[in-house]
Amino acid sequence: MHDENKKGRSFADIIRFILQEMKPRGKFLTPFNVISIVVIIAGVIILTVRFIYGLGSVSNLNQEYPWGLWKGFNVITGVAFAGGAYVLTFVVYVMGVEKYHSIVRVTVLNGLLAYIFYAGALILDLGRPWNIINPIIGNDFGYNSVLFLVAWHFMLYMIAEFIEFSPVAAEWLNLEKAKKVLQMLTLGAVIFGITLSSLHQSGLGALFLMAKSKIHPLWYTEFIPLLFLVSSIFAGISMVIFEGTISHRVFREQIGPDGKSSFDQIVFGLAKGAAIAMFVYYFFKLLVFIHEHHWQHIHGFWGFWYLFEIIGLVLVPCFLFAYGARHRIIGVIRIAAILTLIGIIVNRLNISMIAYNWNVVDRYYPSWMEYVVSFTVIFAEIWVFRWIVTRMPVYEKHTKPAMA
Amino acid sequence: MNRRGFLKLAGTVGATLAAKKAKARDNDDEKEEFVGVLTDTTRCIGCRTCEVACAEAHGLPVPDVQNDGALEAERRTSDTQWTVVNRYETDEGDVFVKKQCMHCWQPGCTAACLTNAMYKTHAGPVIWRSDKCMGCRYCMISCPFEIPKFEYDSWNPKIHKCNMCWERLQEGQKPACVDACPTDALMFGRKRELMEVARVRIYNHPQKYVHQVYGEHEVGGTGWLYLSSVPFEQLGFRTDLGTTPYPDYTREFLYAVPVVLFAVPAFLLGLRFLSENEEELEEGESHA
Amino acid sequence: MESYTYVNIFETKGLEYLLLICFLVLFIFLVRYLASPLPAKEQAGKE
Numbered sequence: 001m002h003d004e005n006k007k008g009r010s011f012a013d014i015i016r017f018i019l020q021e022m023k024p025r026g027k028f029l030t031p032f033n034v035i036s037i038v039v040i041i042a043g044v045i046i047l048t049v050r051f052i053y054g055l056g057s058v059s060n061l062n063q064e065y066p067w068g069l070w071k072g073f074n075v076i077t078g079v080a081f082a083g084g085a086y087v088l089t090f091v092v093y094v095m096g097v098e099k100y101h102s103i104v105r106v107t108v109l110n111g112l113l114a115y116i117f118y119a120g121a122l123i124l125d126l127g128r129p130w131n132i133i134n135p136i137i138g139n140d141f142g143y144n145s146v147l148f149l150v151a152w153h154f155m156l157y158m159i160a161e162f163i164e165f166s167p168v169a170a171e172w173l174n175l176e177k178a179k180k181v182l183q184m185l186t187l188g189a190v191i192f193g194i195t196l197s198s199l200h201q202s203g204l205g206a207l208f209l210m211a212k213s214k215i216h217p218l219w220y221t222e223f224i225p226l227l228f229l230v231s232s233i234f235a236g237i238s239m240v241i242f243e244g245t246i247s248h249r250v251f252r253e254q255i256g257p258d259g260k261s262s263f264d265q266i267v268f269g270l271a272k273g274a275a276i277a278m279f280v281y282y283f284f285k286l287l288v289f290i291h292e293h294h295w296q297h298i299h300g301f302w303g304f305w306y307l308f309e310i311i312g313l314v315l316v317p318c319f320l321f322a323y324g325a326r327h328r329i330i331g332v333i334r335i336a337a338i339l340t341l342i343g344i345i346v347n348r349l350n351i352s353m354i355a356y357n358w359n360v361v362d363r364y365y366p367s368w369m370e371y372v373v374s375f376t377v378i379f380a381e382i383w384v385f386r387w388i389v390t391r392m393p394v395y396e397k398h399t400k401p402a403m404a
Numbered sequence: 405m406n407r408r409g410f411l412k413l414a415g416t417v418g419a420t421l422a423a424k425k426a427k428a429r430d431n432d433d434e435k436e437e438f439v440g441v442l443t444d445t446t447r448c449i450g451c452r453t454c455e456v457a458c459a460e461a462h463g464l465p466v467p468d469v470q471n472d473g474a475l476e477a478e479r480r481t482s483d484t485q486w487t488v489v490n491r492y493e494t495d496e497g498d499v500f501v502k503k504q505c506m507h508c509w510q511p512g513c514t515a516a517c518l519t520n521a522m523y524k525t526h527a528g529p530v531i532w533r534s535d536k537c538m539g540c541r542y543c544m545i546s547c548p549f550e551i552p553k554f555e556y557d558s559w560n561p562k563i564h565k566c567n568m569c570w571e572r573l574q575e576g577q578k579p580a581c582v583d584a585c586p587t588d589a590l591m592f593g594r595k596r597e598l599m600e601v602a603r604v605r606i607y608n609h610p611q612k613y614v615h616q617v618y619g620e621h622e623v624g625g626t627g628w629l630y631l632s633s634v635p636f637e638q639l640g641f642r643t644d645l646g647t648t649p650y651p652d653y654t655r656e657f658l659y660a661v662p663v664v665l666f667a668v669p670a671f672l673l674g675l676r677f678l679s680e681n682e683e684e685l686e687e688g689e690s691h692a
Numbered sequence: 693m694e695s696y697t698y699v700n701i702f703e704t705k706g707l708e709y710l711l712l713i714c715f716l717v718l719f720i721f722l723v724r725y726l727a728s729p730l731p732a733k734e735q736a737g738k739e
Binding site for chain 2: 051052053054055056057059061062063064066067090093094095096125126127128129131132134135139140141142144145146147148149151187191192194195198199202203206207208209210211212213214222225
């Protein structure tokens with residue numbers, strides 16, 4: 001049946017199909033749509049002002065705080081949240097654990113979109129964004145820079161993620177041959193992608209190694225890259241749990257009842273993994289604490305804030321994950337995932353903004369316009385995510401080719 | 405001619421020669437010793453002529469030195485001021501300190517720059533090249549002295565910092581601030597020679613100077629050197645920066661990058677083969 | 693760091709190894725805890 005259709009299909013048909021799919025579906029005036037559209041319009045206006053009058057016209061960035069919310073939250077935290085893609089592709093494609101196969105597609109999609117939009121946020125933050133091609137075309141190759149490594153890895157990883165996701169798009173367009181070819185590339189893309197991830201997740205931490213004189217001693221350590229890498233594992237897992245929980249409500253039709261029960265089993269497995277990763281991370285933190293004689297800094301606000309982060313937002317969710325996994329209570333795991341995500345936000349913002357230049361009198365607080373732009377990026381990503389999920393066979397159960 | 409006068413003369417001659425040599429174009433193959441500036445804070449009278457000379461040399465707004473009362477508060481360099489003079493009240497009375505880029509031997513900013521827009525010339529000055537910069541501001545994160553400054557109010561922003569008058573050095577001249585200084589508080593020359601001058605001054609006046617040259621070892625050594633009559637903490641200097649060059653903090657991480665790229669893909673492929681074999685075995689058993 | 697006085701840069705090494713032993717012991721407990729989902733079936737049955 002499909003074959004007959006396929007013979008008569010031309011490139012123009014595919015374009016027509018894509019254009020037809022561009023149309024919105026379902027109820028339009030939902031609360032989410034209304035709020036997100038208002039925010040996105042405001043964000044676009046703010047960004048127009050920013051590109052005409054400079055960064056200072058919309059943000060509170062200054063000479064003491066060159067990196068603010070857009071880099072600290074959207075780029076550095078967002079990339080940590082996208083860590084689920086490399087963790088799951090490792091488990092499924094390298095270790096061959098089939099149990100998690102059903103959520104690989106959606107996780108890879110999330111990872112791909114996170115990189116597209118968060119690398120996009122990086123462009124918004126650049127003073128001279130038209131020069132972004134310089135490190136790629138060799139004007140000059142600043143290979144002495146950690147940021148050079150991170151920039152290249154972002155770009156290469158996006159390509160790898162796109163290859164990993166492309167069979168889904170091929171399936172959507174009913175391009176069987178292309179899908180087969182693209183699937184052959186998957187393992188290569190996965191292995192390359194995991195390697196790149198391990199390097200740029202830690203690389204984002206290594207960016208701050210040269211901020212030694214500025215970051216509060218409780219947060220500065222030569223182990224920042226390793227801590228960023230390990231924390232990206234449970235940040236990614238927590239995001240998969242969090243995002244999956246929401247998706248199972250919103251995209252119920254795509255997923256179906258079978259997907260629901262298998263997802264619970266997946267969550268228990270993921271929770272175990274997160275508990276172990278967080279336990280190891282906590283002891284890394286303790287090792288640094290001892291090695292760097294940090295007990296002398298445990299006083300006042302910073303001591304409290306540090307303890308709150310590593311106990312309240314690492315150790316507590318670690319135990320909640322373990323408890324939830326052992327007693328099979330999904331609610332506890334969800335709370336643990338949310339606490340972990342908050343912990344990652346706090347940790348990344350501590351290093352990039354809060355404990356950065358901690359002794360400066362005029363502290364940096366993001367302006368409301370910076371928040372609006374941050375949410376614009378997130379909402380725009382959700383819109384694209386929703387568009388793809390409701391059209392392409394992202395959730396395993398939705399196997400019927402859309403274009404027939 | 406007393407000893408001090410001789411040294412001063414020798415220093416000036418050395419400096420002129422150094423400037424002549426720096427004129428030789430910045431050539432990658434050429435091994436030449438770095439130039440720098442020695443600031444003797446005991447000689448500075450806070451006239452801020454250097455600020456005026458700097459602003460004039462680089463087309464920046466010229467400060468109204470007589471009337472702006474800028475010495476009242478501690479200032480930092482900015483996107484309109486590449487150098488500033490601050491007054492500090494110390495045990496030895498008021499001390500004036502000129503502040504600008506330190507022109508590190510191994511600068512954090514140039515190691516941070518992913519386009520080499522921030523560039524350590526082989527003659528010593530650290531310069532910024534506008535055609536390469538993408539405005540990521542990582543140099544500002546990485547500078548231990550917080551010197552690079554960004555134009556936040558421009559659609560096409562520049563990074564501002566002292567470039568030791570690189571364009572003047574290439575013409576065989578000395579930096580504008582050094583030429584302008586009426587009290588010889590600033591001395592231009594090769595760092596090796598400046599260190600000798602500094603040590604001789606301390607040796608001849610052990611009561612007058614603290615026995616340290618700021619910049620000799622700080623963050624691996626800087627091109628700009630300071631002499632002082634009071635401990636440097638009292639003059640707004642950071643004395644907790646250590647002697648490790650800042651790029652050294654990222655060197656090991658960057659060294660590990662190719663190691664990871666060699667090892668991890670092979671390791672992952674190995675794991676993949678191992679888990680595949682297991683499946684095949686199971687399949688074989690079930691078929692049998 | 694100036695080299696005029698006694699400084700032991702390996703001062704905390706003993707403590708670090710103690711921490712390691714603590715970690716290994718606690719890690720065994722954690723893994724055993726996670727590996728034995730005792731009331732699993734009861735809970736799953738109820739849902």
